[in-house]
Amino acid sequence: MGKYIFNLPDIGEGIAEAEIVAWHVKVGDMVEEDQQIADMMTDKATVEMEAPVDGKIVAVAGEEGDVIAIGSMLVEIETEGDDADGTEEKTPKKPATEVKETVPAKEDGAPEKLTAESTAAPEPAPVPSTAEPEAQETVSKPVKATPAVRARAKNLGVDLSQVKAQGEHIRHADLDAYLAYGSGQGYQPVGAWRKREDEKVKVIGLRRKIAENMAASKRNIPHFSYVDEIDVTALEDIRADLNASRGNRPKLTVLPLMIVAIARTIPDFPMINALYDDEAGHVTRHGAIHLGMATQTDSGLKVPVIKNAQxxxxxxxxxxxxxLSEAARDGSATTDDLTGGTLTITSLGPLGGIATTPVINRPEVAIIGPNKIVERPVIVDGELQVRKMMNLSISCDHRVVDGYDAASFVQALKRVIEKPVLIFSD
Incomplete structure (x- = not known):
């Protein structure tokens, strides 16, 4: 038997450490090469770690929520044969004619003796496994699913190996179908009679990053918010006309129209589309609009970025x-998808409420929050009419944006939205 030390590889430029957000194996489990063993989170993305060799897990680096350094041990795997210790990256298995034995180094770093190689020899006949039946039963075909689906299944106590996938990966829809029809329990309504037990949830992974970033934003940025109401009746009429003739194009929500309106308005208000470097003490006013979209996912809030929205x-x-929304929700969003924003828009859609006071996505200096569209009686030219109205919120960094600038920006944006012909004018 041999031991294979799988060290956490370099998983991103400038990344020094990563957090263990999910283990998919435990000590004693048998794993196959390329089987997913852990999810690691950096400041930029969640990365799936896969077993580099077949074998038995004999040690793991820590618990979920622990942070380990790049290059340190992630797992130790007991293998059939004499794989070398200390291997950091996935490498092809050594053929029987090149078996190597590595001797641990002394404390001063010098090896006690040189590595020895055996001479070529015929490949030995397969040896019957002597593993216990229980250990053999743990070997199964790897389940393919995103970290978000895995986390949800874990919270629900669902074994993903029992869930049938409609494609290569198990998706939320597959999990929903299993819960509704395939679990053998039938439909289980949640009633007020069902008492929920107290539970202690460890704050790890994306939830911890969100907590740290939001706390830093509120601690360092003097927020102020401004809210105004906008008549979106004409905008909604144009959206309905566009959708009626969209052909094979995606159905329009109000958000794309709002983004174009923002892009039309920003050039006159460069202080809104900016980043503030606290340490350097300077503001960068960006010409291009890289618009972040606050997106709710099963694992927490993510902000994918539309580059060059203008x-x-x-x-x-x-x-x-x-x-980008689908990539954020299923965990396939790349680091580039989730970084580089200069301004953020956040919308709760039908749950938008009357007004919001969103927290700025530091180091940006503003965040825009459209709220729910509702029909209300409004006096127009002395007559009572039913109009589609929406409140628009904006939060700004008062160190960079004055209240007058924020109000002026929203008033200019309101003019474009209420006369949507301006959205399509040159």
Whole structure:
């Protein structure tokens, strides 16, 4: 038997450490090469770690929530044969003619003796496994699922190996179908009679990052918010007309139209589309609009970024929104998808409420929050009419943006939205 030390590899430029957010194996489990063993979170993304060799897990680096350094041991695997200790990256298995034996180094770092190689020899006949039946039963085909689906299944106590996937990976829809029809328990309504037990939840992974970032934002940024109401009746009429003739293009929500309106308005208010470097003491006013979209996922809030939003039309923006939102929710968003924003928009859709006071996504200096659209009686030219109204919120960094600037920006944006012909004018 041999031992294979799998060290945490370099998983991103400038990354020195990563947090263990999920273990998919435990000590004693048998694993196959390329089987998912852990999810590691950096400041930029969640990365799935896969077993580099077949074998038995004999040691793991820590518990979920622990942070380990790049290059330190992630897992120790007991293997069939004499794989070398200390291997950091996944490498092809050594053929029987090149078996190596590595001797641990002395404390001063010098090896006690040189590595020896055996001479070529015929490949030995397969040896019957002597593993206990219980250990053999732990070997199973790896389950393919995103970290978000795995986390949800874990919280629900669902064994993903029992869930049937419609594609290569198990998705939320597959898990929903299993819960509703395939679990053998039938439909289980949740009633007020069902008492929920107290539970202690460790704050790890994305939830911990959100907590740290939000606390730093509120601690360092003097927030102020401004709210105004906007008549979106004409905008909604245009959206309905566009959807009626969209063909194969994605259905438009109000968000792409709002983004174009923001892009039309920002050039006159460069202080809104900016980043503030606290340590250097300077503000960078960006020409391009890299718009972050606050997106709720099963694992917490993520902010994928539409790059160069000012160059996109409403149909292109609709495609970008659908693609990035899905990537954020299923865990496939890349580091590039989730970084580089200069301004953020956050919307709760039908849950938008009357007004919001969103927290700024530091080091940005502003965040825009459209609220729910409702029909209300409004006096127009002395007559009572039913109009579609929406409150628009904005939170700004008072160190960079004055209240007058924020109010002026919202008033200019309101003018474009209430006269949506301006959205499509040159």
């Amino acid at each position: 160059d996109r039309n409403v149909w292109q923006l609709a495609q970008d929104i659908a693609r």
